[in-house]
Amino acid sequence: MLNLDNADADGDADELETPPTLPQPPAQPEEESLRLLAEQSKRPEDVAIQPPYTAPLAPYDMELLQRVGLKGKLVAEGSVWGAGEGKRRLREASGAEAASRFVELERSGIAGKASHLPSESLSLHERRTRFAESSSSTLKLPDTAGQVPNGKGSQHRSTSLNQSTPLLPMTEATLVASNYDDRECSCPREFYQRAELNTSLFFEDCTRSIDFVLAHTINAHEPTEAENAEKRRVFQENLVQQGLEVELSQKDQIYFVKIHAPLEVLRRYAEILKLRMPMKEIPGLSVVNRSTKSVYSSLKTVCQFFMRNIYVDEQYFPRRAHRFTAIYSRDKEYLFDIRQDCFFTTAVRSRIVEFILDRQRFPAKRHSDMAFGIERLVAEGVYCAAYPLHDGEINEKGTIRELLYTNWASVKKWYRYQPLDDIKEYFGVKIGLYFAWLGYYTYMLLLASIVGVACFLYSWISLKNYVPVKDICLRSNSNITMCPLCDWCEFWNLKETCNYAKITYLIDNPSTVFFAVFMSFWATLFLELWKRYSAEITHRWDLTGFDVHEEHPRPQYLARLEHIEPTRTDYVTNMKEPTVPFWRMKLPATVFSFSVVVLLIALAFVALVAVVVHRMSMLAALKVDGSGMTTSKAIVLAAASAAFVNLCLLYVLNYLYNHLAEYLTELEMWRTQTQFDDSLTLKIYLLQFVNYYASIFYIAFFKGKFVGHPGEYITVFKYRQEECSSGGCLTELCIQLAIIMIGKQAFNTILEVYLPMFWRKVLAIQVGLSRLFGNAVKPDKTKDERWMRDFKLLDWGARSLFPEYLEMVLQYGFVTIFVAAFPLAPFFALLNNILEMRLDAKKLLTHHKRPVSQRVRDIGVWYRILDCIGKLSVITNGFIIAFTSDMIPRLVYRSLKSPDGTLNGYLDFTLSEFRISDSSKLQSLAGDFSNITTCKYTDYREPPTSPEKYHLTSMYYIILACRLGFVVVFENFVALVMILVRWCIPDMSVELRDQIRREVYITNEIIIDQEAQRARFERAKRNYSVVQNPSEQDVDAASVDEPNTKFIQIEKLLTANLSQIEMDSILHGENSTTGISGADC
Template identity: 50%
Template sequence: MLIPASVVGLACFLYGVFTLSSHVPVREMCADRGSLLMCPLCDNGCEYWRLQDSCTQAKLSYLFDNGATVFFVVFMSVWGAAFLELWKRYSARITYQWDLSGFDTLEENARPEYLARLSKIKKRDIELIQQDTSSDSVPFWKVKLPYSMLSCSVILLLVLLAVAAVVGVIVYRMSVRATLALSNDEMSSFIPLITSTTAALLNLLCILLFNMVYTRLAVYLTDMEMPRTQTEYDDSLTLKMYLLQFVNCYSSIFYIAFFKGKFVGRPGKYNLFLNYQQEECGAGGCFLELSIQLAIIMVGKQAFGALSELALPYAMRLWSHLSLIRGTPKDARLPKEPWERDYTLPDMGTTGLFQEYLEMILQYGFVTVFVAAFPLAPLFALLNNTLEIRLDALKLLGSYRRPVGVRVRDIGIWYRIMDSLGKLAVLTNAVIIAFTSDLVPRMYYRWKVSPEGSLEGFVDFSLSYFDVRDYGENVRHGNTSGLLGARYCRYSDHRTPPWVENQYKRTAQYWEILVWKFAFVVIFENLIATLMTLIRWVIPDVPKSIREKIREDNKLTNEIIILQELRRRHAIDPVPV
């Protein structure tokens, strides 16, 4: 399924590469209009700069934010809906093949850990609890409610901790950008790229560190809640872990996509956060930084996971072997039979596949929820999964004991999470295209402002004027040699110029573009929702061949029941079945 998505994503990226030289806004920023004098990025210490300093950033941004982005997002929305429908068909097929069509979770036995702890709470033998089904439940007021409230409180605390880490990285961005802006060297034009890359790496480090803590705490809290069956245990653990991982992995991306640069202010009146000036998007927008953030977190997390899966089982196997032979006489260390050596391997346990599912669902989120910002995400996911298949094979066959099979009807709560991600992806991609990229402003300029219906002059249209004399007395900029006696500087916004009465106010064009953005979100969402509904209607959940086999099985079962009842009615011994 990732192959067509990878091909289309790569084609959209190559479209940006081949049309880069003909894109008018990039040409304007890198050529004649690139000499426009831009206002300092901060009120104290920063210098005046030229628009052409953002030439490299604008070129890189166009590779991901081009005319093919909308088509790719529509394609991926349809792909996501088709993937879920095809998964349901595949699940129905293997459910029938493994004779699990009539399996009910109520048939599951209680977990041994559950019974052992319940016997301590009720001070009764496990055998008596198993015989008396009415006592096979946890006291609600004494155990269930307190531990559930404790679990919710700890989860909320961990979510706030992840958000605090994101805020810390934001402060790091602002401080590093302000520090680099004070330097007067040739690297000044690469300040946005340096800040974005280092901050993304710092975010990746925080994510990897928090993952180690989250896993152990989630398992501990789930054990405290005492789920009765393995399905209940897995669903509870899955919900906790995915909620924590969702905030941990996606919060920084949500910040860049939906909040960064939206509440900055204007030159001479910037809004502050913790005594730091808020980050603003450059002349090329925040789309490039969003792409960098997504690429580093996704690819870095996959690379770390692959290395861990390759090294950790061998380390555990070596540790188990050393622990076994420790203290054993030399002459006793004779070659053992294969099954004896296999016994020294680590056990996967009941949640051995949990991390595998979690990794794939997080990857599914990267591929769908934020695919508008990084069309190469399906390609990297395909490459990762190609390697992952071999690593999982080596791990399952050679690094762990043979796992014990458990009867389950489906993948449980994981499917509902994927379905929710598919619906969330429609909204997030629509908002990213409308509010983070320049697609809607370019459409507005081409259709309503430009007399030729082209993008000629779009860069000048997207910049406002500021009178340098309106800076306060307390504002001290760095080297002002770039000013060269100019009276006005430019900044990215739609505000009235300083020579009118209501200076620096939002223009009518700003509000019209905002209306266009909201209209785009509504139209895009309804279009994708219609397509997804059509796909669900066209593709049945159960293949026709499986439905016919189930119908035949039910018919045969009914015939056997009728035959048995007729024989019983006529006092004839039932025939064996």
């Protein structure tokens, strides 16, 4: 087959050698030649094996067809050896035959090579026949493709256009057996290796890979079995009509439908999905690749030598060279190495098959717009599962799954960077981005943890010099009688709070302000650096030009609008499409959804009130049971008990929120899956935000702030409001944060380890496979086919990543919003995430079926949520420092009251006095304190001897003004720092931006040059067919440039004489307005 792209016009035309003209058989249509080829490759015993290749066969597919023909030769022997041995010998036989023929060609010398090469004079049928006889396994064109050796050495070849054979299209490539290079057959060699490792990854012919599996059972006693069987029959027939190939197998009363996507289907749907695929490797682009690698290396510090044990081990995960990509188009297929077996990876193949499965219809009793899609069939029990296959077991050497399990999912590798490129290749972009974000967030927590631990150590060291703690714990006169904290509480001594005062100082100390400012700066830095890091990942994974608006509509969306006439013209495509009626469907669904969300938020507040009531009742019960527990201990115990109750309510409400939010989002009729996921994510997070943070906001900003004073307490429904414990509200806030955050993380970790094991056992029992977990001898798993072993794994749903993101984002809220009350939150988050990252990886590789690859541009709405949390944290931390902690009163005392600028006497400054005789209720609670006349309470009020007794003092208003002023200064200072950080850190580095621009430019140059080559070729064909002038033909053929070496310099004719419209027509095909095409230029 002729490839004029590889002809070099720089050689001397006098030295060119014209290949001999061979007799030409009659011209035959393309389909007829394919049919003859298939018939020639068959043997009589192979009639049953007929792969329905309907498209022009790529060389690799032709080789597979040749191998299919060899199967009949070994059928009898295979029946003796067994299925596995027969398949192995089949592969060895076909590989040995190809190798022997190649060696024979090498030994035959120049004449042998020349005689074996397909000539320009041969017809399409004869060339393909010769290729089928040669069984060459070369998938990439050699560097010397299109050259014929002669007596003077290897010289350039010219094609004479005065031959009687019509020229072949440029997409036909010549496969040359000379100058053999090991790298040229890397793809088929990997194919044979995979087949050798696990034959159950392929159909029974050992050639067609299994891209997807559907599983179902047959129960004749079920009344719906006949209906389900009809649905399966129609559904599978529709799959075959789409070009997919199916094969049936049975194992343990479970029936498996194995699906293979032929090359033509992959090509068609890759164009429909606008997938970006790698272009051919072109010599001369090494500078571009080196520049790309430099961007990757710029993330590493100068300490790379010392950190070589932390980076990804390139022994197992070699660095992938960056390749140019372009949106796949069958019209420009000459730009891509489509002959490679690895061109359509397993992730891409499964994604294309799932796209087809989601849009095929099946019969229903009543006509339903929603009677389509594999997801609906699985939900109705027609199929048990639908999944792509893992490439092997986790202990099966040579598989990607084993490599990731050993070197990524192992907790022993916690200190190493993640192999993100390999994760993306195996699981897809969406899961790869999650682990990239989780890893980056974890590494950023390292800095926050170091600063948080340093602040905690400072508070621990300086505790012994803190004067108020000394006054409470060491002063001889510190036995101050305090007023009761509740209606059932007794009087208590201030000295009882010695330990709580120490704990409060560990949280509320001068380093708290610094740490709060630092964490606000850290949150901004984290998001800005993530955008920068994400930009490089996006470029590395060919997502730079990905537009979410190009995403295909959801099948559920199209089904509900099936009977609606097109009412809107799309601005981009200029095509009419159905639109959701605003007044009849969109507005009612939105109002209803909003109303239910508000109702659920109100339900979360009701749960908060229930927790408060529980705390008050618990406190009363502890005081009346006669145990003699002190008031301070009773309050702390009641607070801890309420925190556990709140944690239990969280998990109960979570279940309700998730199901309702999904139902409400479905009613809103979002067009694309990305819009649907973003809306669902926002709803659930709002509900979870209220659910998790309501009690914390209550303690931080409301509890103990509006209680009044002894003798005149402010009541709600005749009940006195709660007061903070003797250690202050900040201590309670820290306890609440620690229990919810650490308890939630520990509980989720336990669930992630043991829950998948539990559900796998339940699944095995449901399908009658409980013997695998019983006391009996376990069956040999090596006898199970790959699809059977994967069937026993848990499903990985389309939204299985949502709880993982939600858990981390809620943790991010604890780390940033309330960090002033819990400085060790980043440290505990770091410890959890180091374990979480590896457990998520292990869970995904061990317990779940392989997910279908999904393409996304970024982490979606989660980034906007993180940004909002970062801004909210500035406000909350400012108010916690100003109103919940005692930092502002201490500063005011040092500045206005203290004679020596110290905190000596600060304890008396914060306490007010109350005469017990002024309240009959307090007199009844005196008990053992009947001999006292006054008690102290924390507030700034006038003493009972003052004319304005119990009124707020002027110092209260001074402190309030200082608190408000601090909030204003803090917010503006941090906001200014955040603005400066965002201004100093661009979203994309200069090197990466220049690199992207250069790659776009070179890609366009390649396309333009290839289109120019194609235009000259078509013009040469027309001239030959009309004029048949040999001299002109030779000139046209010799003028064809070698695109591999001259792709950047375009001829002056293209740059000087073509308009922009004509240039666009060359790039994008036919122009409907001017009628100009690339062939006309």
